[in-house]
Amino acid sequence: MAKGRNRRDKAVRDQYEQLPYPPRNPEDEKTRLITGSPSQLDEVNHYLFRGEQDFSGPFRALVAGGGTGDAAIMLAQQLADRGDEGTVTYLDLSSASRQVVEARTRVRGLKNIEFHTGSLLNLPDMGFEPFDYIDCCGVLHHFEDPEEGLAALKSVLADGGGMGLMVYASLGRTGVYHIQEALKLLVGDENPEKQLPLAKAFVEGLPSTNWLVRNPFVGDHKMGEDAAFYDLLLHPRDRSYLVPDVIDLLKTSDMELVTFLEPVKYDPENFVKDRDVLKRIRQMNDADKAALAENLTGNIKTHIFYARKSGDLPGNIAETGPDMIPVLAERTPAEALAQTFRGKKIFQVSFDGEKVNFNLPDRISELVSLFDGNRTLSDIQTEMSLGGDGFRRLFAPSFKLLNSLNLLWLRKKGT
Ligand SMILES: C[S@@+](CC[C@H](N)C(=O)[O-])C[C@H]1O[C@@H](n2cnc3c(N)ncnc32)[C@H](O)[C@@H]1O
Known part of the structure; x- marks a missing residue:
């Protein structure tokens, strides 16, 4: 069992050393800033700090499993643009990914990111001061034990702070796991150089009945990027979540959901017309509504959400008021x-x-x-x-x- 885990841990690390993900060209920083959820500063402020956070030093953000740097760069740039003294700590297993972020940082002239290479599982022993905000996107679903990963993150989260997370969602990825299983049988024992051409040929020849072929929402394997194809279909370890699984995952670390993003997708009232059905939906709690919405739309591929420690007071979503x-x-x-x-x-x-x-x-x-x-x-x-x-x-x-x-x-x- 432990041997299997070690082998899979190594396979995950090797993948991101060989194929940093997502692929990014540092020169592109001259012409555009990639923004997205979670971790846009105003969004973080609204959902985790009641809109009252001024982000000045010593505001501390951690990007755990930061990959090629989209979130670290966005956060650091938004902090720098405000002239604030907040800092971003980047941590990833993959030194090849870190090289990409460091190059992006140099192109932008950012001075507020600190870089670390290592596993986020070691966070409890790395000697960091607590972080006000932690971004961890597309990472925990690659763990043998995602609960262990979340607990490690929580161990360095300041009271009153929060996290922005992303894990894969099951229904929008229909077909992905069938192909992952098929490719494990077909080329699972090969190295990536041998796997990729065979896997691409296999996927190109899939019959029209195949669920991935029938799934119009997933297209990363058609982007022409080896890293994207590999990450989607040849990943040595990934899993996906339904809404109740996300809530259960948070509970294992005594954390709670603040919101899913975009909220519109998790409100079934937007997708239902029948009055009697609507009446029933309106009696449901938010978690059940979100679970219902996921099942009825079927197209959610990732769950993006903010979370906080259970019982943290007061509520942290900003509220309307004259000022x-x-x-x-x-x-x-x-x-x-x-x-x-x-x-x-x-x-x-x-x-x-x-x-x-x-x-x-x-x-x-x-x-x-x-x-x-x-x-x-x-x-x-x-x-x-x-x-x-x-x-x-x-x-x-x-x-x-x-x-x-x-x-x-x-x-x-x-x-
Ligand atoms: C799919 S990429 C996501 C990158 C980035 N968060 C993003 O959203 O663009 C997953 C990243 O998690 C990193 N990773 C996987 N396991 C890790 C661990 N135990 N500790 C730190 N990083 C890890 C990988 O090296 C990889 O860069």
């Missing part, structure tokens, strides 16, 4: 969003081809155009000449929609 500033995600300019809504009563969003209509409150376009990242809700209310009730009737549904699409968060004035 809160609505902050749009970086990729969403206020005017462009306002233009999208102008003159419309319905906003249609396509989830992998499934079209869902959302009702738009009157004046949402005008409201959104005032989200400049500086105006508070009180400023906006004054500018729109609305009374308290009128403003609430406009802001509450607008916020619900934009927040659930992960486009809008709240930050407290002065942070």
Whole structure:
């Protein structure tokens, strides 16, 4: 048993030494910053720090299993852009991956990342001060014992802090594990150089009845990148989770879910029309609603979520108030969003081809155009000449929609 585990541990390490993932060219840092969830600073602030975190030193973030560096670079750049003194600690097993992040860091001239090579399982003994925030994406599902990995992360999490995590989701990956099993039988005993051409030929020739061929949501193996193909279909060890499995995983470390992202995908009300069914859904708790949504849509490939220590008080999601500033995600300019809504009563969003209509409150376009990242809700209310009730009737549904699409968060004035 232990021998098998050691062999698989070594196979995982060898994979990421030979094929750092995801593949990144450091020169691309000159032209773009990759952003995404979790770990966008305003999103972290909204979900884990009530929008009240100013991120100045000694704010400490850990990116565990940081790979080729997307999260470490995004966090470090966003901290540096604010002139804050927060730091990012990067840790990964793979020295080849670390070389890629270090090169990306040099291109950007970032000085606020500290690099470590090693297993996150050793975190309890590495002598780190506790971290306010821990990002661990696409890592725990490769562990022999993910619970052990989560416990190691929690051992260095500060009280009142939180984590942003990602693990694979079962239903959206339908077919992936059938092919992984088939390829283990076919080429499992070979080294990657021999495995790859045979595996590609096998996958190219799959019959139309195969579940991976029938799954329109998974496409990493078609990107033409060896690292992506290998990570999806030849990985020596990975598993996937359903919503209840995620919640159970967190419980093993006495942690709890804050939110899944994007929240819209985990709310079954968005995908159901029948009134009686809706009535029943509205009586369910959030965890059951999320589990129901996953089963009914079937297309969730990864679970991205924020978590915190169970029982940490007070609640850490930002709440509406006069001195809160609505902050749009970086990729969403206020005017462009306002233009999208102008003159419309319905906003249609396509989830992998499934079209869902959302009702738009009157004046949402005008409201959104005032989200400049500086105006508070009180400023906006004054500018729109609305009374308290009128403003609430406009802001509450607008916020619900934009927040659930992960486009809008709240930050407290002065942070
Ligand atoms: C799929 S990659 C994800 C990289 C990155 N987190 C991202 O989302 O782009 C998984 C990474 O986890 C790292 N890893 C696997 N087991 C680890 C461990 N025990 N300790 C630290 N890193 C580990 C691998 O070396 C690899 O770089």
